[in-house]
Amino acid sequence: MADELINVTLHVWRQRGPNRPGGFETYHAKDITTHMSFLEMLDVVNEDLIEKGTEPIAFDYDCREGICGTCGIVVNGVAHGPQKLTTVCQLHMRQFEDGQEIWLEPWRAQGFPIVKDLIVDRSGFDRIIQAGGYISIRTGSASEANEMPIAKEVADRAMDAAACIGCGACVAACPNASASLFTAAKISHLSLMPQGQAERADRARRMVAQMDAEGFGACTNHGECEAACPKGVSLEWIARMNRELVRAMVKSETPARTRNR
Amino acid sequence: MQRALTLYQTTVGKKVVMALSGGIIVGFVVGHFLGNLNLYLGPEALNGYAAKLHSLPALVWGTRILLLFAFGAHIGSAYQLWRRNVSARGSRYKRRKDLATDYAARTMYWTGPILLLYLIYHLLEFTILPAHPGDVYRNVVEAFQNPWISAFYLAGNLALGLHIFHGIFSAFQSIGANHPRYNSYRRDLAIAISAVITLGNVSFPISVLAGIVTL
Numbered sequence: 093m094a095d096e097l098i099n100v101t102l103h104v105w106r107q108r109g110p111n112r113p114g115g116f117e118t119y120h121a122k123d124i125t126t127h128m129s130f131l132e133m134l135d136v137v138n139e140d141l142i143e144k145g146t147e148p149i150a151f152d153y154d155c156r157e158g159i160c161g162t163c164g165i166v167v168n169g170v171a172h173g174p175q176k177l178t179t180v181c182q183l184h185m186r187q188f189e190d191g192q193e194i195w196l197e198p199w200r201a202q203g204f205p206i207v208k209d210l211i212v213d214r215s216g217f218d219r220i221i222q223a224g225g226y227i228s229i230r231t232g233s234a235s236e237a238n239e240m241p242i243a244k245e246v247a248d249r250a251m252d253a254a255a256c257i258g259c260g261a262c263v264a265a266c267p268n269a270s271a272s273l274f275t276a277a278k279i280s281h282l283s284l285m286p287q288g289q290a291e292r293a294d295r296a297r298r299m300v301a302q303m304d305a306e307g308f309g310a311c312t313n314h315g316e317c318e319a320a321c322p323k324g325v326s327l328e329w330i331a332r333m334n335r336e337l338v339r340a341m342v343k344s345e346t347p348a349r350t351r352n353r
Numbered sequence: 354m355q356r357a358l359t360l361y362q363t364t365v366g367k368k369v370v371m372a373l374s375g376g377i378i379v380g381f382v383v384g385h386f387l388g389n390l391n392l393y394l395g396p397e398a399l400n401g402y403a404a405k406l407h408s409l410p411a412l413v414w415g416t417r418i419l420l421l422f423a424f425g426a427h428i429g430s431a432y433q434l435w436r437r438n439v440s441a442r443g444s445r446y447k448r449r450k451d452l453a454t455d456y457a458a459r460t461m462y463w464t465g466p467i468l469l470l471y472l473i474y475h476l477l478e479f480t481i482l483p484a485h486p487g488d489v490y491r492n493v494v495e496a497f498q499n500p501w502i503s504a505f506y507l508a509g510n511l512a513l514g515l516h517i518f519h520g521i522f523s524a525f526q527s528i529g530a531n532h533p534r535y536n537s538y539r540r541d542l543a544i545a546i547s548a549v550i551t552l553g554n555v556s557f558p559i560s561v562l563a564g565i566v567t568l
């Protein structure tokens with residue numbers, strides 16, 4: 093926790109491309125100020141690798157502000173690293189000790205094929221959203237702000253579920269590589285809002301079907317996803333997703349064939 | 354039926370089936386334990402209770418068939434999900450640290466099969482091939498006077514306690530029974546039921562070994 097320069101040893105998963113063999117390479121990051129973010133530390137290591145003429149470590153990021161959901165590294169066995177409720181881009185080197193060994197791995201899941209090094213392909217999440225994570229509304233000029241009354245508590249709860257940034261840490265942390273927390277957050281967020289009622293039943297069916305089709309595992313309610321989630325998305329949404337799906341199956345008037353994707 | 358089948362095709366539906374079938378089995382386990390308490394009232398009480406049950410074949414066979422279905426559905430779904438979950442990881446982590454998983458949750462796929470073995474042994478010993486048909490009390494006491502058999506029952510019921518501790522909590526989640534006001538009670542209920550069942554069930558072999566219950 094000191095305000096100083098530290099040296100750390102990195103063991104980084106290197107893989108040249110999809111379906112290529114991968115393995116760990118060791119790098120020494122020297123004179124790293126503890127005010128640096130974890131990704132800035134990797135930038136320093138990469139500068140060094142580029143200077144030496146070696147391929148830099150590929151890792152994903154965009155905002156580096158903890159809001160976009162693009163970054164993601166399993167640091168010492170924990171998705172997004174040791175600090176709770178923090179994306180790896182917002183993790184700082186003061187969380188590490190001088191001389192510490194740090195293992196860096198990509199999200200590992202059948203549904204997230206490795207693209208290169210620490211970068212994985214999360215388009216499975218996009219397809220889950222495309223399957224039902226939308227609402228049908230009349231577009232055009234903005235409607236009157238209070239035209240559709242929504243109770244404060246309902247809006248707050250929907251907002252809690254909507255806090256999900258789609259980073260995929262829940263899948264990475266889950267012992268079964270299940271995408272339940274992500275899918276549940278998205279289904280719950282829309283099912284709570286009046287705007288989400290029109291497609292409610294189909295949404296649950298289609299998004300769950302897509303989640304399964306992507307090859308993610310099934311939930312065993314261990315809670316690893318919730319513990320790893322940088323946005324504190326709660327396990328309660330998984331229960332809600334399950335309820336939504338059962339209700340959709342029992343009550344829905346939609347003919348059976350539209351159900352099969 | 355179409356809808357039920359479609360639901361079962363999803364991972365969520367399979368967990369709902371595991372939760373409901375697990376719930377049926379837990380219900381039986383509770384009833385079975387309460388009936389066995391007759392052991393403490395002596396041979397007449399226990400044998401009388403058994404005779405009474407067997408004079409109601411509809412109840413006995415209805416329960417057996419229901420349980421057979423429940424076990425089939427529970428184990429079948431567990432197997433299918435297990436296959437899926439094993440392959441869902443893709444590649445292995447070198448390092449992986451659990452942040453939230455407790456011992457009971459981590460060992461579900463061990464305690465489950467242990468329970469199956471325990472169940473088969475238990476049925477063979479007391480139901481299918483009893484040493485003294487009709488004298489339930491003597492069968493039980495003679496069996497538990499053997500420390501090896503008692504130890505096996507202790508281990509089996511420890512596995513049972515762990516399995517239903519995570520199972521009861523997990524089942525609430527699987528069927529979507531949650532409400533912010535009552536959520537903390539789900540763990541409490543899981544602790545209460547698994548503690549009463551485990552302590553209660555292990556008290557039988559312990560009482561026999563300690564000489565509190567004798568022939």
Ligand code: HEM
Nearest residue numbers: 312371372375378379431461465466468469520523524527
């Ligand atoms: C006999 C062999 C058994 C096997 C192979 C087995 C296997 C399993 C497995 C693998 C799980 C899922 C674990 C998880 O979700 O983390 C599970 C859940 C469960 N088990 Fe069993 N089990 C067996 C017997 C029992 C018995 C005897 C009971 C009740 C006394 C029971 C009650 C439950 C419950 C309530 C669940 C929770 C279902 C859910 O997650 O929704 N099981 N079982």
Ligand code: SF4
Nearest residue numbers: 256257259260262321
């Ligand atoms: S639920 Fe949390 S961990 Fe999962 S994708 Fe959303 S923000 Fe990331």
Ligand code: FES
Nearest residue numbers: 154156161163181
């Ligand atoms: S880079 Fe946007 S959340 Fe980390």
